[in-house]
Amino acid sequence: QQQVKQSPQSLIVQKGGISIINCAYENTAFDYFPWYQQFPGKGPALLIAIRPDVSEKKEGRFTISFNKSAKQFSLHIMDSQPGDSATYFCAPRGTGGFKTIFGAGTRLFVKA
Amino acid sequence: NAGVTQTPKFQVLKTGQSMTLQCAQDMNHNSMYWYRQDPGMGLRLIYYSASEGTTDKGEVPNGYNVSRLNKREFSLRLESAAPSQTSVYFCASSPGGGGNYGYTFGSGTRLTVV
Secondary structure: OOOEEEEOOEEEEEOOOOEEEEEEEOOOOEEEEEEEEEOOOOOOEEEEEEOOOOOEEEEOOEEEEEEOOOOEEEEEEOOOOHHHOEEEEEOOEEOOOOOEOOOOOEEEEEEO | OOOEEEEOOEEEEOOOOOEEEEEEEOOOOOEEEEEEEOOOOOEEEEEEEOOOOOOEEOOOOOOEEEEEOOOOEEEEEEOOOOHHHOEEEEEEEEOOOOOOOOOEEOOOEEEEEO
16 A cells, blocks of 8 residues: 655765755645654654645755655755754655655765 | 653563563643654654544554544554564654644654564
């Protein structure tokens, strides 16, 4: 029951570059679209999130772009830094609020 | 500012042994969750508790039981551990089931079943 497909699996970006991670979903009954960031040995932490009535949200260097008709949303990291090296998960949440489906994750490495 | 606290951080079990993973949150959240994380598979929901006194199955509940002890605490029990349950287990909490907020996660329990 693969409802969420995240790509790429891994990504290497030069410092100062743009990192782009994509997430495609199948279930239309999602109402909240977050991205989580996870460092080794730690739990995931909420990074940024968007509701389906908005097409874009920006917080500092992080931007979510949301395409409802294509059932896709993406994370853009501008001016990527070595400290951004982590695993990123998209995790759309089902309506009703208790069934969040995590993507398989993207390992980002930012080269200094 | 502890957030979500999980114990233990590491555990090695023999096949057939039982154990309980403990989780406590100090944010007055209503909802709590147990996830397992395996390489290449993201996080999968085992059980959740929408509010104190309720628990429901997630995607992979077989081999596990949970107890919502009170509003702060939500434990996960493995009655007869199997090697397939080797994983990293995360507890999370949220204010409720909807709204513009995500989950707060603990730092995880790394469990190995031999």
